[in-house]
Amino acid sequence: xxxxxxxxxxxxxxxxxxxxxxxxxxxxxxxxxxxxxxxxxxxxxxxxxxxxxxxxxxxxxxxxxxxxxxxxxxxxxxxxxxxxxxxxxxxxxxxxxxxxxxxxxxxxxxxxxxxxxxxxxxxxxxxxxxxxxxxxxxxxxxxxxxxxxxxxxxxxxxxxxxxxxxxxxxxxxxxxxxxxxxxxxxxxxxxxxxxxxxxxxxxxxxxxxxxxxxxxxxxxxxxxxxxxxxxxxxxxxxxxxxxxxxxxxxxxxxxxxxxxxxxxxxxxxxxxxxxxxxxxxxxxxxxxxxxxxxxxxxxxxxxxxxxxxxxxxxxxxxxxxxx
Amino acid sequence: xxxxxxxxxxxxxxxxxxxxxxxxxxxxxxxxxxxxxxxxxxxxxxxxxxxxxxxxxxxxxxxxxxxxxxxxxxxxxxxxxxxxxxxxxxxxxxxxxxxxxxxxxxxxxxxxxxxxxxxxxxxxxxxxxxxxxxxxxxxxxxxxxxxxxxxxxxxxxxxxxxxxxxxxxxxxxxxxxxxxxxxxxxxxxxxxxxxxxxxxxxxxxxxxxxxxxxxxxxxxxxxxxxxxxxxxxxxxxxxxxxxxxxxxxxxxxxxxxxxxxxxxxxxxxxxxxxxxxxxxxxxxxxxxxxxxxxxxxxxxxxxxxxxxxxxxxxxxxxxxxxxxxxxxxxxxxxxxxxxxxxxxxxxxxxxxxxxxxxxxxxxxxxxxxxxxxxxxxxxxxxxxxxxxxxxxxxxxxxxxxxxxxxxxxxxxxxxxxxx
Ligand code: SF4
Ligand code: SF4
Ligand code: SF4
Numbered sequence: 001x002x003x004x005x006x007x008x009x010x011x012x013x014x015x016x017x018x019x020x021x022x023x024x025x026x027x028x029x030x031x032x033x034x035x036x037x038x039x040x041x042x043x044x045x046x047x048x049x050x051x052x053x054x055x056x057x058x059x060x061x062x063x064x065x066x067x068x069x070x071x072x073x074x075x076x077x078x079x080x081x082x083x084x085x086x087x088x089x090x091x092x093x094x095x096x097x098x099x100x101x102x103x104x105x106x107x108x109x110x111x112x113x114x115x116x117x118x119x120x121x122x123x124x125x126x127x128x129x130x131x132x133x134x135x136x137x138x139x140x141x142x143x144x145x146x147x148x149x150x151x152x153x154x155x156x157x158x159x160x161x162x163x164x165x166x167x168x169x170x171x172x173x174x175x176x177x178x179x180x181x182x183x184x185x186x187x188x189x190x191x192x193x194x195x196x197x198x199x200x201x202x203x204x205x206x207x208x209x210x211x212x213x214x215x216x217x218x219x220x221x222x223x224x225x226x227x228x229x230x231x232x233x234x235x236x237x238x239x240x241x242x243x244x245x246x247x248x249x250x251x252x253x254x255x256x257x258x259x260x261x262x263x264x265x266x267x268x269x270x271x272x273x274x275x276x277x278x279x280x281x282x283x284x285x286x287x288x289x290x291x292x293x294x295x296x297x298x299x300x301x302x303x304x305x306x307x308x309x310x311x312x313x314x315x316x317x318x319x320x321x322x323x
Numbered sequence: 324x325x326x327x328x329x330x331x332x333x334x335x336x337x338x339x340x341x342x343x344x345x346x347x348x349x350x351x352x353x354x355x356x357x358x359x360x361x362x363x364x365x366x367x368x369x370x371x372x373x374x375x376x377x378x379x380x381x382x383x384x385x386x387x388x389x390x391x392x393x394x395x396x397x398x399x400x401x402x403x404x405x406x407x408x409x410x411x412x413x414x415x416x417x418x419x420x421x422x423x424x425x426x427x428x429x430x431x432x433x434x435x436x437x438x439x440x441x442x443x444x445x446x447x448x449x450x451x452x453x454x455x456x457x458x459x460x461x462x463x464x465x466x467x468x469x470x471x472x473x474x475x476x477x478x479x480x481x482x483x484x485x486x487x488x489x490x491x492x493x494x495x496x497x498x499x500x501x502x503x504x505x506x507x508x509x510x511x512x513x514x515x516x517x518x519x520x521x522x523x524x525x526x527x528x529x530x531x532x533x534x535x536x537x538x539x540x541x542x543x544x545x546x547x548x549x550x551x552x553x554x555x556x557x558x559x560x561x562x563x564x565x566x567x568x569x570x571x572x573x574x575x576x577x578x579x580x581x582x583x584x585x586x587x588x589x590x591x592x593x594x595x596x597x598x599x600x601x602x603x604x605x606x607x608x609x610x611x612x613x614x615x616x617x618x619x620x621x622x623x624x625x626x627x628x629x630x631x632x633x634x635x636x637x638x639x640x641x642x643x644x645x646x647x648x649x650x651x652x653x654x655x656x657x658x659x660x661x662x663x664x665x666x667x668x669x670x671x672x673x674x675x676x677x678x679x680x681x682x683x684x685x686x687x688x689x690x691x692x693x694x695x696x697x698x699x700x701x702x703x704x705x706x707x708x709x710x711x712x713x714x715x716x717x718x719x720x721x722x723x724x725x726x727x728x729x730x731x732x733x734x735x736x737x738x739x740x741x742x
Contacts, residue, residue, distance in 0.1 A: 089686060091377060128541050130463055132454035148452045151441020153380035154459045158541045162685050165377040166441060168370025174441035255685045257544060265553050266541040267456050273530065273556070280526055287408055287522045294410035 357703015639669015
């Protein structure tokens with residue numbers, strides 16, 4: 001594509017560059033509005049899971065499935081402890097699972113650990129989702145929106161706890177499956193289904209600050225029973241669901257994570273590169289200017305060459321025409 | 324001024340070659356095989372043809388079709404920067420082939436995305452639902468706009484092909500003048516505004532080539548420390564720039580081979596001369612990062628990751644760098660072609676490493692290997708790309724031939740316009 005080389009096109013050029021720049025700056029205003037506010041409300045809710053209390057009855061698994069219209073079967077089947085032979089993860093079939101680990105302190109009392117979405121304070125999944133189908137709410141929950149999701153599975157790549165799962169065997173409307181903190185039930189003033197059914201109160205629902213306080217008191221009152229670590233208090237800068245245990249968490253299937261929130265570096269880079277579109281626009285203008293200067297130089301050289309040739313040659317006309 | 328390189332369609336008077344050759348038939352079979360598995364994916368779900376799981380949500384469709392595809396299409400913006408922005412006219416001959424590769428490359432990247440995402444019919448959602456925090460949102464948006472820009476950049480080649488040659492048969496011939504008129508307006512507008520798109524193309528490429536590197540940063544601890552670094556975007560950008568010219572050398576060499584043309588030796592060697600500095604810069608950052616973060620300790624552990632890292636750096640960067648710095652190599656197009664192949668290999672391995680080898684999720688008991696279906700689809704797409712490239716260079720004036728201007732009477736007159 002040859003570009004015209006007369007002065008008209010040059011004027012045109014500058015006008016266009018300017019117009020494009022203005023347009024881009026205008027859209028950057030939208031961008032600022034679309035960026036989510038930092039919602040970490042003081043009375044956001046959470047759940048304290050005390051793995052030393054949990055008896056592995058798996059009633060929570062049943063209640064979770066039941067309350068989310070999933071194939072749940074008979075609650076009696078859940079007392080079958082042979083499932084513990086396998087280490088299980090949440091899936092499309094169930095948002096929560098209970099696993100069993102041996103207890104070095106007391107082999108007769110194995111440790112059971114319930115797993116579900118941690119509802120991180122600064123969730124990687126929310127930061128990552130290309131269309132914002134995952135959102136963080138003021139009440140602490142992280143919820144997936146089936147209307148927006150395109151099924152790219154970036155949330156699964158991003159989540160520090162490997163929680164979201166995908167319907168690999170559905171050709172149409174495959175979902176991202178993940179605990180929704182019983183959003184519907186809580187809106188109706190009920191407890192999350194799993195918390196509600198737990199027969200031994202291994203799950204305690206409350207504001208996050210409350211449950212952290214309870215957890216700390218429990219450790220203080222019973223230092224032999226618990227290790228001095230509230231998992232989720234600081235991991236990835238805090239999660240709504242937090243855990244107590246009598247054994248090192250990393251031996252109970254919890255990932256070892258830092259205290260910085262997961263989206264930190266990536267968001268810093270994103271906003272650094274974009275910073276209200278200023279860097280791209282500046283880069284655009286720079287390239288535009290370069291293009292103009294190089295072109296100008298070329299023309300200048302050509303003119304100079306031409307002038308030289310005109311001087312040297314006896315029949316200048318024909319030469320000019322050919323060019 | 325007797326010999327001028329002019330882009331022409333490689334068919335009819337300019338080339339005796341036929342579209343179908345034994346090689347092309349093999350490619351068609353590979354493409355068809357890919358289609359079979361694609362059908363499986365669309366009717367039975369992603370799980371039916373892939374080895375993807377809840378632990379390994381991304382496989383080679385993202386790692387190769389998308390991430391590597393974008394990198395290998397970098398020849399488009401690097402040559403545009405060189406030829407148009409820095410206005411080096413002698414590179415004009417390679418701009419069109421590079422543009423075509425980029426256009427097809429991005430088309431197949433987009434197709435790759437559609438195939439990989441679960442709700443492919445919502446692929447347009449990112450246009451209306453924005454998440455500016457997401458690196459993927461940025462990559463997606465830039466790729467979408469850039470693809471449009473590439474199509475616009477290609478349009479003049481289409482108008483050039485048809486200007487003055489619109490001959491619709493039968494009663495439709497009444498439309499000939501109108502179409503001709505529209506084409507001429509289009510051609511005029513395009514030639515006056517093209518620079519807007521050219522610059523935009525370079526800006527967009529810079530943005531998404533680097534953001535592709537930001538993608539895996541959020542995976543944090545799940546990514547092996549040999550690759551997990553905050554400078555990933557820079558490394559991705561530099562490696563994309565470094566593979567731009569080698570890709571152009573690679574296709575130009577192969578295209579002239581397959582059409583029995585003389586390769587553009589002079590231009591390609593000149594291009595080759597520019598590879599070493601970029602490659603050196605990339606290598607410096609790569610090694611610097613390794614040293615500063617002290618991740619070289621992981622190289623002492625013998626495992627898939629360390630071996631792949633060494634292959635990537637030695638075979639993919641150091642070896643071609645030495646070749647490109649060697650005076651003897653730089654005199655032979657065959658050797659420069661070989662060195663280019665090493666660079667391309669290095670970038671392909673780098674992208675595979677970043678997206679697949681480096682990713683080790685918690686709870687994984689076994690590694691991910693692509694299934695036969697996944698490989699078939701990836702190969703099928705590559706085959707389709709080559710088939711389309713071949714068809715397009717036979718129909719449209721993309722590849723330049725050395726045409727003797729003293730007997731240019733049988734040139735379609737559009738070629739004179741383009742001069
Ligand atoms: S645990 Fe994973 S899915 Fe749940 S909020 Fe955190 S990042 Fe999101
Ligand atoms: S799969 Fe859905 S929810 Fe997850 S990142 Fe992609 S669009 Fe967002
Ligand atoms: S909070 Fe609700 S959705 Fe989450 S695990 Fe408990 S029952 Fe399931």
